[in-house]
Amino acid sequence: MGGWSAEREVSLVSGRGCAAALREEGFTVTEIDAKPDLAAVLTALKPDVVFNALHGRWGEDGCVQGLLEILKIPYTHSGVLASALAMHKERTKALFRAYGVPVVNSIVVPRRQASESHQMKPPYVVKPVSEGSSVGIFIIREGDNRPPGALGSDDWNLSDEVMVEEFVPGRELTVAVMGGKALAVTEITTGGHAFYDYESKYSAGGSVHTIPAKIPEDVAASAMRYAELAHEAMGCRGVSRTDFRYDDTVPGKHRLIALEINTQPGMTPTSLVPEQAAYKGMSYGQLVAWMVEDASCDR
């Protein structure tokens, strides 16, 4: 848990929650705040399994997974390749397309270029091509005549490449996949927030989750199918979560668009994945215990 990515704090909350639940399930748990000396710490500890509760760079992008492969310690969630691919939003979309999972157009450019001129006609979204938790996302509305100047800032510490993506109006859906099977569809509404930003993700009352989402049955079935295809396209293991936009703003022209897949989705007791598991009758403790039993190495 922890680590040193932009999502460190979220990971600490996920990690503490999982550790407490695993102890209740009878596991012996050592909590490790991951630092660059992780290989030495794990070599000394010799755990049977690593429960990976890291988010973001190093922990979610294949790096820690590679270390665990070398140390031959089975670990939870996706392996090296799936983790690395999923961390890159543009590579992810290439695979989604190949598997028939619908996405919208985007281009990847250096952040300074995106800060200087519109790379496509507004409305569009600019986001770091490899980051999570809505860190560094800008929404440029129709009629905005300026591109996001903050992208050119000298203080920018996120990926230098950004994705400029067509804005999809409408509603926010997410689907968890566990062992290849979709659990449920949750709709996320963010009230006063302009979009599902960092604040609404992590502040109390920042967002409302409706499960199952109140959407037409065929749309829910499609979202579940696309999430399973996305999981398969990336070669994910264990649990993943695919984020969607459901655009029902034009009558008769509904569309479901996949944004990204999360290979290390939030795992606090009130996160989306534990909520969907609970909806399916599985407690938080049962969910984390399942993840430990499912842990493995790529080879």
Ligand SMILES: Nc1ncnc2c1ncn2[C@@H]1O[C@H](COP(=O)(O)OP(=O)(O)O)[C@@H](O)[C@H]1O
């Ligand atoms: N193309 C888009 N159209 C509309 N909203 C978007 C788009 N891309 C991102 N968003 C908004 O930003 C949020 C975060 O984007 P996402 O691609 O899921 O990245 P991450 O969750 O890894 O930061 C989404 O949940 C959504 O609310």
Ligand SMILES: [Mg+2]
């Ligand atoms: Mg997301």
